[in-house]
Amino acid sequence: MIEQLIAEATECDFKVALETKKPKSWLKSVSAFSNGIGGTLFFGVSDDREPIGLSDVQKDAEAISRLIKERITPLPQFILKPLQEDGKNLLALEVSPGRSTPYYYKADGVMEAYIRVGNESVIAPDYIVNELILKGTNQSFDTLTTDAVKKDYSFTLLEATYLERTGLRFEPSDYVSFGLTDKNGLLTNAGKLMTDQHTVYNSRMFCTRWNGLEKSSIFDDALDDKEYEGNLIYLLKSGSEFIRNNSKVRFVKEAQYRVDKPDYAERAVTEALVNALIHRDYIVLGSEIHIDMFDDRVEITSPGGMFGGGSIQEYDIYSIRSMRRNPVIADLFHRMKYMERRGSGLRKIVSETEKLPGYTEAYKPEFSSTATDFRV
Incomplete structure (x- = not known):
């Protein structure tokens, strides 16, 4: 018993x-x-x-x-x-x-x-x-109202990206209905994370392409090293570009065509970065997302463990319940079609990777978390 x-x-x-x-x-x-x-x-x-x-x-x-x-x-x-x-x-x-x-x-x-x-x-x-x-208190970091006034900031990248991905204009009323401002024009933390200006210090991403299989001295063993800060859409695009620029696309010739064999599935990379941006803990002072690329893998680490507690190793990703640390940001990325239905991100990372030519179980994405961070 x-x-x-x-x-x-x-x-x-x-x-x-x-x-x-x-x-x-x-x-x-x-x-x-x-x-x-x-x-x-x-x-x-x-x-x-x-x-x-x-x-x-x-x-x-x-x-x-x-x-x-x-x-x-x-x-x-x-x-x-x-x-x-x-x-x-x-x-x-x-x-x-x-x-x-x-x-x-x-x-x-x-x-x-x-x-x-x-x-x-x-x-x-x-x-x-x-x-x-x-x-x-049934609140989240991204829903909290700040003392920043919307009219003092610009949202060019947000509005342009929203139009490009949805075909709809970002109306003034959307800032309130989407939870980016309150009715008095004060930005929420979600709103500050979407400004063109860098207004949330922890909204940063450090990217490194290491020479070899492990981390070492960044001065001696980093083949490429970039730091980005600011708008979440900018971080998503910059992180994707860094991985793409430091990856290889091999190909195999067939009788009538060639088959491209990229290191990583582009959609899986996007899902992993979106997961890091919307589920990370922005409260941790001096924290940032890390992208570490090695000869045989890429690791994306974000601050904050599983929002509901426990570790991802204890769960089956095919039946895990969706719990959103930053619901306003998650909803906005969902509206912009950067993510599919809620709770499907980790499964999408696996399924897109499985579609790569020459895929074997050895290349299956791995997920791990502690009380303080989450890693793909």
Whole structure:
């Protein structure tokens, strides 16, 4: 039974016994599970998943409920389940992903929010706490109104690109209806990211073509090195051009024609860059998207892990639920036909790559994420 419950748990921790004198040892996991995708704490179970048993399940259950109510704020949703395995009494504390993030551990005059990094619960850095605050108030970075006035900026690239890709003019009223300004003409963060001027410092992209298979000194081993900043459409086009200029298109002669064999599928590159631009975390100070090209691969890394918590390695990309960190930007790119239906971007990267002549499983795109970044 316990193996099945462990397999079904989104995240899990194990405690041989309930620690009541130093409850932070397990309450930090309650905070982290609530701030992420949920999880289960198994009491009476060792780290190697062997059932040890609890001497007084009822007393421990009461203490767990009391300590969560006293030391986790706001109060998370949780369920306590008594279990039996090999005649031994255990407890499973199932913690649901929270809607009122961040959830703090509070005691001894401190309040700390925790997140999961691998199999550990660690203190959330400030920028993740800020994102959790936005999430808990049903806001996002790109929807926040700034003090920048629309009339002080230009949007030539946005309007020209919108006309080119949709056949429609970008009307003055669209700035409000698309969420780029408020009714008083103040730009949202999404609006600032679409100006011709560089108004959001973190809106940057660093591109490097390395000589070899690994990173080294940028002065000695970079064959090409570019830095771009500004409008998101400009970053998308610049990143695509950098990859194209540092890629090769080989060809094979057939009887009546030739077959081009590019290093990378252009549509897959676009999807990967769009994914990086619309899902990245713009709150992280001094952050930027990185494109690193090597002799055998290209890596695109963006700030911010999975928005809902967890890591992409834990998911099946063919059934993953779409969660948008920056919904206004995502909607705008969708309107401009840079992305297809929501949640299909990673699948598109794979399917377009599979169409390349000579494709084998060795060339299948790989996805990885941590609490702080996402890499294709």
